[in-house]
Amino acid sequence: SLGGDDYRVTTVISENETTERRAASVGLYSTDRRIHLGTLEFVQACPMEEDISNMVFEVRANFSNDFTAHLPIAGKYDCYIDWGDGQAEYVIGGEEWQEGENAGISHKYNVEEPSTFIVRISGTVTSLDSEGVKAPCISEIIQWGKTDLRYISGAFRDNYLLKRVCSDPYNALGNIDNLDQVFYRCSELEEIPEDVFKNCVNAHNANETFNGCKSLTSIPEKIFAN
Numbered sequence: 001s002l003g004g005d006d007y008r009v010t011t012v013i014s015e016n017e018t019t020e021r022r023a024a025s026v027g028l029y030s031t032d033r034r035i036h037l038g039t040l041e042f043v044q045a046c047p048m049e050e051d052i053s054n055m056v057f058e059v060r061a062n063f064s065n066d067f068t069a070h071l072p073i074a075g076k077y078d079c080y081i082d083w084g085d086g087q088a089e090y091v092i093g094g095e096e097w098q099e100g101e102n103a104g105i106s107h108k109y110n111v112e113e114p115s116t117f118i119v120r121i122s123g124t125v126t127s128l129d130s131e132g133v134k135a136p137c138i139s140e141i142i143q144w145g146k147t148d149l150r151y152i153s154g155a156f157r158d159n160y161l162l163k164r165v166c167s168d169p170y171n172a173l174g175n176i177d178n179l180d181q182v183f184y185r186c187s188e189l190e191e192i193p194e195d196v197f198k199n200c201v202n203a204h205n206a207n208e209t210f211n212g213c214k215s216l217t218s219i220p221e222k223i224f225a226n
Helices: none
Strands: 021-030 036-044 055-061 066-068 073-082 088-093 106-108 115-127 136-145
Touching: 055 066
Parallel strands: none
Antiparallel strands: 021 036, 055 115, 055 136, 066 106, 073 088, 073 115
16 A cells, blocks of 8 residues: 555465466555556466476386486486476586486385386486496486486387386477497387487587387388477
């Protein structure tokens, strides 16, 4: 109010059961409605909405990997990992950007039967490399996130569990210059989006990117167009 009085505005918003973000605004005016005092903006995320900065994987804990998720994190990393089972941890390590070796970050799930979990990684991860991973666990790349990725050569090498890969709408892979063996011998990978590498405008190598992907029936014609 113009007189300096304080007011409390209480809002009640029903649960969002849609698949889209909802937004609304409330205008505040003086008593005579001549002076606009401000606007309150309300934004409600949908239950399925994902923070675009998160790197998100679906992982499979099974007998072959001893119910353990071994992540391909390498290079420099400073991030939080939500393992999808109520457990989370903060990890930091590596040097300034380098191709680096796998950091050996893993988590054992308290299950006795094959189970699927959603792992979310937030923060800095400059490199993905599966060399040295004891057993694969990632069955789907749900979101690349924005973690300052700079190196993904061999990122999912020999991952026989990987079936699905997402596109890159938020330019997570814009700094990548080498696509060698990214999906090398991912024998269960069934399809690849045409725009997955659309932001890799600086990439100069793509050797054996899909070599050994026996379940791929085709590779999009324009996947390396940019």
